[in-house]
Amino acid sequence: MSGPEKPSRGRKVTSFDVARRAGVSRAAVSRAFTPNASVSPETREKVVKAAKELGYRVNYLARGLTTRRSDFVGVVAAGMDNPFRALQIEQITKSLVRRNFRPILLPADQGESADHVMDQLLHYNVSGVLVTSDAPPTALCAEFAAAGVPIVLINKADTIPSVDRVVSDTNAAGKLAAATLVEAGAKQLAVVAAPGPSYTARCRLQAFMGACYALDVEARVIPVEHNSYREGLAVAEALKGVDGVFCINDYMACGLIDGLRRLGGKVPDDVRVIGHDDIPQASWAAYELTTFRQPCDVQAEQAVSLLISRMDDPTTAERFEVTPVSLVRRATV
Amino acid sequence: MSGPEKPSRGRKVTSFDVARRAGVSRAAVSRAFTPNASVSPETREKVVKAAKELGYRVNYLARGLTTRRSDFVGVVAAGMDNPFRALQIEQITKSLVRRNFRPILLPADQGESADHVMDQLLHYNVSGVLVTSDAPPTALCAEFAAAGVPIVLINKADTIPSVDRVVSDTNAAGKLAAATLVEAGAKQLAVVAAPGPSYTARCRLQAFMGACYALDVEARVIPVEHNSYREGLAVAEALKGVDGVFCINDYMACGLIDGLRRLGGKVPDDVRVIGHDDIPQASWAAYELTTFRQPCDVQAEQAVSLLISRMDDPTTAERFEVTPVSLVRRATV
């Protein structure tokens, strides 16, 4: 019988085994599985055949040892209760896998600095790191730079040397939010946001307030602890007299709308609400939330591209890409 | 000056460098970073000091080469638009990281078999795989078993040799759903579910119908394509005459409720609705959905435990653990 040679009890099958079976040298096996290597078609075929029979698979960890590179990319994320984050992670991992990278997902607890978990990544020769957590790494950035491991921050904080960033167009969102609310007849505006670690939230808030000032409309800042559904729900009663709200993300906006309705308010008749992110729930019939679409598939693609280009050329100055946002008009304004 | 020895331009610092700086052998360095190894406290201290000064980190990939094990665990998931899946992934990865494993996240497209992506994992010496995708791997299971890599399926299909499974208590959920709806006065029951690949969905459906039969209540099966919000929304108009619905998951139940309301129906006055999973949205004020809580943190913990125990002893017969579900009574019934 010519079935699988051995049940290979625990024993791993190596390139040496394949070489012997195919009657070639071990180097030939290596070349057969290396693109653009110098092998004759017949040899390659023999090797592939033997490999299949033995159930051989190239050990990418060992390969990485000699090539000094790995296919791993760290993905640091926090707050997956926010549906936007979940989609973001899905898009990021899909984009990575599509380009033959393996994402190592590290959940960082809300608010906690990413330094702690990221420290682990340096042990695995990751060829890059994507960060989406609220609190970006700071202390470790230098170490990653020294190790030649590029980092790309998505929607995160201030300029860090040799760290690329992808950020959605916060200025456009803030300005357009204010203009849209005013245009719809709102006189007393407010923006709900946590003063916490979320960088884009702060920027949008700032842009919104600036625009309100320019439009000469009264506007208040209503702070919350976290930009979450619960906080949005609770903060509704702090909106007496307000007839136009920019809620810093949809996740919280859903809570805000539920809170307003619970208090007997009508949306958009009494209060106009505008959110940000265009999470799936924003289009749910219960909300029909007017919001800004932040295309996280495009953003993921941008981030991965940035990462790859910096792997190839680590010397370029840090870059800063802005992803456009677009207003999705629904029923809350 | 005694600062960082060299800027280490590209050059990786290895255990050899540390050994030289600490004035010990390379083996001593290895032992200093290996738990329960035979090293004197002084030597360890010298090594750690030198390592810190040089910015040395043990290369876990190389370590895995000699120890023949890696810290990687594959996590195969699909359908992250369903919030339950997102939470599941968060819990699973957290549980893995807590036990010092590194999760490699592989998104499997909806409906697509997991075989395609899982094939990659065998190249990375993963010490285990957790599968949450709808369509579980079938063809590859034997190969993983031969390679000695344990697999644990979460809420997935039928018995596969030497593959452990964790499944929520579908019987209890189906039965209790029927009983609860009848108790609330419903006369015409229905269950909405996709006949597709989701194993637990099928089981719950079956248990529900069985219970209805036992209770001598009329009940219909209303099929959909996918168990998603959109389908739930659309299927509402197919529920003429029905006054009690078991919706196979909350994600779809939210759509169903929105659909019923859009048609002018009252929940729970006209139609009682009961869901499953207790996703965050189920507790949102807009829904207040009565549902079954499936504790995905507990489930993740169970799955990881099962995985680890099988790493240690691969010979045990395949196991099957049932996670209890609990009815969360809210306002839709």
Add this chain to the structure above:
DNA sequence: TAAAAGAATGCACACGTGCACATCTGTCAT
């Protein structure tokens, strides 16, 4: 005090692979 036991350390090999280099073959132009 001598002997035995134990702890600490260094040497050398192994893990599975890629790649530089040397070697060998066959082809084509001169």
Add this chain to the structure above:
DNA sequence: ATGACAGATGTGCACGTGTGCATTCTTTTA
């Protein structure tokens, strides 16, 4: 016919680490 040349193949070293074994040093026991 001879040389140059390109392609295919084998040999040997390197990647960074763990660990068995022998050796040395320290402590305990009779």
